[in-house]
Amino acid sequence: MNPKTATSYPIARTSALFIAIVLISTSAIMGRIPLFLILNHDFGSIADTILLGCTYLAEGWIWIPYIVVVGWYFKKDKAIILYSFAISTLLTQVPKQVFFPTITRPIASGIDPQLIHTVKGVAMHQLNSFPSGHTATAFSIFLLTIYLFDNKKMMLIGLLYAMLCAYSRVYLGQHFPLDLGGGIIVAILTVEISKRIRKNKQDVKEI
Secondary structure, three states, X not given: OOHHHOOHHHHHHHHHHHHHHHHHHHHHHXXXXXXXXXXXXXXXXXXXXXXXXXXXOOOHHHHHHHHHHHHHHOOOXXXXXHHHHHHHHHHHHHHHHHHOOOOOOHHHOOOOHHHOOOOOOOOOOOOOOOOOHHHHHHHHHHHHHHHHHOOHHHHHHHHHHHHHHHHXXXXXXXXXXXXXXXXXXXXXXXXHHHHHHHHHHHHHHHO
């Protein structure tokens, strides 16, 4: 499918934006801690295992097999994938390290630790909470996949993957819902900027 004529991507982008707005606005209305405590509910050992696996599937290394499978095996646009990886990393790490380095994670935010559901063996981070890098990665991969493949059936699977990966960060006690909203905004910007860079480079080649 030609990305230039994609019809599923705008739907995926709008869906992601809607989720981000809900997370950010609800956090603003309720407060980031009360909303976190509601969503950080313990659903048992099976949920612990599933959502821990989801977190692993949204770590930075996931870009490597993605580039290999989508870029080389399926012969999709490798350039836009590489742009997305670089931009997602930049838009996540600069705010974390430069603009919001002291924003605390749940465990360091004054919440009684006994109220926070955690999973055994998961190291609890204290700072650099906003935005959520795992969420940015998961939603970037989701949006980029729909842009490259334009498949409505895949959109449901991709959205489920992205939402589970994002939710896992709250479930594991690593992020506030507000951080997830920020990560989704990063993902939308990532793919949009990558598309623009790709288009500009193609335009230059055609001159």
